[in-house]
Amino acid sequence: MAKPTLLSMRDAYGEALARLGEENEKIVVVGADTTASIKTSIFGAKFPERFFNVGIAEQNLVSVAAGLALAGKVAFASTYAVFAPGKCVDQIRNAIAYPNLDVKIVASHAGLSVGPDGASHQELEDIATMRVIPNMRVVVPADAPSTSKLTEIIANHQGTFYMRIARPNCPTIYDEGLAESIRLGRSVELSEGEDATIFACGLLVYEALRASQLLKSEHNLSVGVVDMSSIKPLDSDMVLKRAQKTGYIVTAEEHNILGGLGGAISEVLSEKRPTPIFRVGTQDTFGESGEHQELMEKYGLTARNIANAVLNVRTSHPA
Amino acid sequence: MAISETKPSIEELKEISRNTRKLILESLAEAKSGHPGGSLSAVELVVALYYSVMNHDPKNPSWPDRDRFILSKGHAAPLLYAVLAQLGYFPIEQLKTLRKINSMLQGHPDSRKTPGVEMCAGSEGIGLSVGVGEALAAKIDRKNYRVYVMMGDGEMQEGQIWEAAMCASKYRLDNLTGIVDRNGIQQDGLTEQIMPIEPLSSKWKAFNWNVIEVDGYDFEQILSAFARSKESRNRPTVIIAHTTKGKGVEFMEWSPEYHGKVPDKKTVETIIKDLE
Ligand SMILES: Cc1ncc(C[n+]2csc(CCOP(=O)(O)OP(=O)(O)O)c2C)c(N)n1
Secondary structure (H helix, E strand, C coil): CCCCCEEEHHHHHHHHHHHHHHHCCCEEEEECCCHHHHCCHHHHHHCHHHEEECCCCHHHHHHHHHHHHHCCCEEEEEEECCCCCCCCHHHHHHHHHCCCCCEEEEEECECHHHCCCCHHHCECCHHHHHHCCCCCEEECCCCHHHHHHHHHHHHHCCCCEEEECCCCEEECCCCHHHHCCCCCCCCEEEECCCCEEEEECCCHHHHHHHHHHHHHHHHCCCEEEEECCEEECCCHHHHHHHHHHHCCEEEEEEEECCCCHHHHHHHHHHHHCCCCEEEEEECCCCCCCCCHHHHHHHCCCCHHHHHHHHHHHHHHCCC | CCHHHCCCCHHHHHHHHHHHHHHHHHHHHHHCCCCHHHHHCCHHHHHHHHHHHCCCCCCCCCCCCCCEEEECCHHHHHHHHHHHHHHCCCCHHHHHHCCCCCCCCCCCCCCCCCCCCCCCCCCCCCHHHHHHHHHHHHHHCCCCCCEEEEEECHHHHCHHHHHHHHHHHHCCCCCEEEEEEECCECCCCEHHHHCCCCCHHHHHHHCCCEEEEEECCCHHHHHHHHHHHHHCCCCCEEEEEECCCCCCCHHHCCCHHHHCCCCCHHHHHHHHHHHC
């Protein structure tokens, strides 16, 4: 693969918000002392009257967003994932999802890729905790252009959303044309393949694409890669179609293997079309301090780990 | 057994503080990330606690009668590590591994990995409630240990702080001392601009706490405040320490930028020369 352009999801989010704020005066943004870091400050500089910093008070952050939405606004609430949703599952459940308010919780710094801050800051459970709340929709962009597109989608779609982005600059997969194919409840087939399918989200979509190339060059396997940026609603048609076509499924996410993307896809398959599946993710453990790449290696989230999962799922369930 | 039996002089405490600043900056420069501002602001307070105030034993970190220290503003971990290392809880060379993979010194305190670290921290707002729990346990067990909790001033914005404050006064936890590092700055800027917390001392008084304000760099005031907190009966004590974020490094002082930014190794070498 050619050397990818590295871009920031946070910049993409902040700039998209500022652009959308121009089109839609109902958009308001609430922050919690991390606004410069998560780039909602770009919106704040442009629309100071529609921007609120509540300080280090995440439960207040999401509940104030609930009130703004109750009074007719489209409210974005943003901080690091470990704090919101992490610190405020009750407020999100009872004051946002239950009344089905137009609140978009957008969290950055999710997953191990936060790096040296360590386990206390590495949110690996948020897809699971948000996914199981009724009315909540969950989206996980894979790069900067898809972050822009998904920011637009959730802003224009009435209702409660959780969007999860990562801290590091990340390889760019989508161009503007391809980003147009992103839809709520739909997945994007990034590469075709007959021998297995990898369903991935977030930073692991790029790793999945690299895994598919490793498998081609080292084992002459043709392995499809699907970006599941919409985790809820889930594109179960695509899951079933690929299961039928390729027989073997691997999921890949920067999240606990329990309850996240792998969990969601397992639920669909076990009920509708039992299919051999391996889940790549953290193995029900906390992370630790380290550089982003070191952690991906230590916790088994690299292209090599995904490729091995494909080989293992094929050999442990011979056709 | 108790460290406080061999109390250093104020001159010695100042010297330990200087060395602590040096170790904080060296370890952060080696790590290339972390939070210098809020580590440097609270040096004298933590040095006073560990060298003069608390009963503890570096050779026996789980001594049941030790006083407890919880760093609720966990991002100041380099400060706690520098003090614990000097006291011999672990070898000083470990400081070089701060924030690196497989290290015993995590970016935020991890009680499973570091001898002397009482509690995992990093998400602000939680530590005072944990301190209430430990103080309650001491009452049940009729133990005399005390519990100290260090908080940030931005951290005062967390609602949970005030839930804990109410609870501590209900249970008359005179064995609990909170310390607020009132350095005026949080992550996005000045506390009084981001989310004003004043009048802070009246807030704690309204929650029925014994409130003491000190200059966070004057050891006489600091030591006398801790002594008075030990004498408090039926009321928890909070020490509001007026401090300077980035204290000791001129270009970091009062600069929100150095909340979470680490200067490179060269710059740190120059700073350390100036400190000496
Ligand atoms: C619950 C929570 N929200 C957000 C953060 C991110 N964060 C880390 S430090 C910090 C600012 C802390 O300010 P303060 O408590 O005043 O500490 P100090 O200035 O002493 O460093 C923030 C917002 C956090 N650690 N915990």
